Amino acid sequence: MAFSLSIMLILGLTFVLAGMVKGMIGLGLPTVAIGLLVLVMTPAQAAALLVIPSLVTNVWQLMAGPSVTAIGKRLWLMMAGIWIGTFLGIGLLTGPDPGPVIGGLGGALIVYGTIGLLGVRLTTAAGAERWLSPLVGAATGIVTGATGVFVIPAVPYLQSLGLGKDELVQALGLSFTVSTLALAAGLWHRDALPLADVGLSVLAVAPALAGMVAGQHIRNRVSPQAFRTCFFAGLVVLGGHLVFQAWG
Template sequence: MVESLVVAMIAFALGGVLKGAIGAGTPVVVIPLLSIYFGVPYAVSVFVLPALLSNIWQVWQYRAALPERGFLIQLAVGAGIGALIGSVLLANLPSDILSITVGLLALVYIGFRLAKPDWGLDFAVARRIVLPVGVLAGILQGSAGISAPVSMTFLHALRLERRQFIAIISVLFSAMAIVQLPTLFSLGVLDGQRFLISIAACVPLFLGMPVGGWLVRYVPPQLFDRLIMVLLFVIAAGLIYKAL
């Protein structure tokens, strides 16, 4: 219990710094790091409550930057459906497969960011594909805890202003977490001990967010982004190596 708590606190503090700096990316750090020590089901279940609370807070904080309602509703509904499917997969797939999936998703995300840094997407096209994108992001988040290869890539490609990006991605993660929380309880993946750790993890996450907001004013965003990707690569490689 003590070891679980310490590792979770460190992971969520780092995730909070990242979220405070760029408005997203917490699961990209937290899920692989916790998965190395305790497995993907533990990581995903402990992450749900902090994700829900922090993203609801950011939705409220950036509510003035939210775009048209139709786009948001489709994104949220798709994400919720996908999160339900993904949670069922999480409860039934072997842990090694889940660990490899998390590691590979992280590497795919890094590879795409490096290969296509300037990739863009027209908003008219985004409106037509937003529902299936939400479903796919939800499945990845529910089953492996990382939807960044779909969710962050999709939203980054829209070339959104920072406040609007944070508002939209917070709606996405809130919708997924709202579905995940009761579903993981009902499936037995989230138990009493994990829920207590999840509650405690909210503290370092919320403490880390203003630190990230402060750091981003002094560290060039490109450098901060590259440092995070290096860290993610090391974690993802370790996760895959352990599973194999």
């Protein structure tokens, strides 16, 4: 992808907005970024540009929690499932026909946005976590590999485990970090992570961090519930547009 002025402007604005969302509610950077970028490029290109800013912001979130070791021991089966599922699904993202991927991405955004708007909260019994974690991880990995979005079903599942606030934020950071690394590895394996895109991805870190800091400041001045409602409604609208773009 060429380093044109228009691409740089699109990248900058997209990652400022995506970082702002993450700063406000602790997640949403990859979802917003890839959802907007596929409007002007292929899903594989959008996923490649997402890798570095997503990795940096999610490692930051992961390291801010109480204990990386403890949360890693609890969720390692889920993380293993994410790796396996991502490599099973990556062929769709890097395939010659972007239509199904764009449609699938739109569907994922609609589902995620609808869950957020309805305030759905699930509960996982303690005895079910050991066998359910790898299945949820594999499903998340397949969605990640196919669309570049790694929130479904990982986020609702992690929210269902009864974790404390800090533990949940850290668990989300771990899941997103592993998903980002698995996505990068899958793209590289498919020769879909060229150095030019890596360079653009590095440049996207600054606007993503700037947006994240701005979002953290805004969080103290705006009702989080009002912002979440607007955010999830926006995802549903964006998802609907992508579905129409793919199959309309």
